Amino acid sequence: MRSVAASGERSVVDALRAGDEAAFARLVRDLGPSMLRVARRYVETPAVAEEVVQEAWIAVLDGIDRFEARSSLKTWIFTILTNIAKTRAVRDGRTVPFSSIGAEAGEGPSVAPDRFLGKDARFAGHWAAPPERWEGADRLLARETLAVIDREIAKLPPAQAIVITMRDVEGFDAEDVCNALDISETNQRVLLHRARSAVRQALEDYLR
Amino acid sequence: MTAYLDGALSPRDTERFEEHLAPCDGCSAYLEQMRATIAATGALRAGDLPPVLEEGLLEAFRDWKRT
Numbered sequence: 001m002r003s004v005a006a007s008g009e010r011s012v013v014d015a016l017r018a019g020d021e022a023a024f025a026r027l028v029r030d031l032g033p034s035m036l037r038v039a040r041r042y043v044e045t046p047a048v049a050e051e052v053v054q055e056a057w058i059a060v061l062d063g064i065d066r067f068e069a070r071s072s073l074k075t076w077i078f079t080i081l082t083n084i085a086k087t088r089a090v091r092d093g094r095t096v097p098f099s100s101i102g103a104e105a106g107e108g109p110s111v112a113p114d115r116f117l118g119k120d121a122r123f124a125g126h127w128a129a130p131p132e133r134w135e136g137a138d139r140l141l142a143r144e145t146l147a148v149i150d151r152e153i154a155k156l157p158p159a160q161a162i163v164i165t166m167r168d169v170e171g172f173d174a175e176d177v178c179n180a181l182d183i184s185e186t187n188q189r190v191l192l193h194r195a196r197s198a199v200r201q202a203l204e205d206y207l208r
Numbered sequence: 209m210t211a212y213l214d215g216a217l218s219p220r221d222t223e224r225f226e227e228h229l230a231p232c233d234g235c236s237a238y239l240e241q242m243r244a245t246i247a248a249t250g251a252l253r254a255g256d257l258p259p260v261l262e263e264g265l266l267e268a269f270r271d272w273k274r275t
Contacts (some may be wrong), residue, residue, distance in 0.1 A: 019273040146248065
């Protein structure tokens with residue numbers, strides 16, 4: 001079970017409606033860090049991202065009586081968040097992520113072409129420098145390694161960063177991300193693939 | 209590959225993907241690295257909110273409750 005929101009979602013909604021502060025605090029701690037990460041990619045500064053998150057939670061509370069569970073609570077909360085973040089980005093005159101998906105998907109291959117054998121080689125198209133298996137799960141989950149991932153996500157184009165945060169950090173499924181961000185399944189997959197490829201490359205460089 | 213990891217390929221394409229993968233050490237290792245990357249990215253989740261923000265949200269909750 002990945003989150004408070006997924007487990008006994010109905011009871012979380014009931015608790016919020018009943019004004020249960022402990023339940024609210026748990027939900028905030030559960031979803032808040034990813035919300036902040038996503039908001040950060042829409043707006044100029046960390047301080048504005050915090051304002052967006054605060055505004056989103058107030059909208060969640062104001063709307064909780066009308067929440068009809070047509071999507072999961074988590075998806076509903078992130079839909080509210082991204083809409084508020086978008087509004088804020090527009091007001092601040094920033095380019096809104098997902099407004100030109102093609103450009104943000106990024107160009108170029110997911111693996112550097114020189115990792116493969118050229119067309120004149122006997123095994124053209126096969127790996128010239130194949131990836132190695134990573135030993136030691138401990139190292140992969142070490143604090144320093146996670147910091148490498150965090151920095152790499154921060155460097156990604158916003159749309160890619162938002163999609164990988166929702167899919168792989170927060171554990172949304174593809175359909176929920178498409179719904180919350182109002183993007184097609186194909187776009188979602190391309191952005192996720194680009195983002196994962198970049199993080200994988202960063203890890204490969206770091207773990208070498 | 210992302211479609212494969214999402215289980216979004218047709219049974220026929222899944223089979224072809226796996227047929228290619230099985231004898232290819234490079235691609236198998238690459239797929240394994242992708243899985244490890246996804247797992248490690250998931251471990252980022254346990255972040256903390258800035259305490260001031262968390263306190264502000266609880267404050268907002270109390271205000272909301274009063275109305």
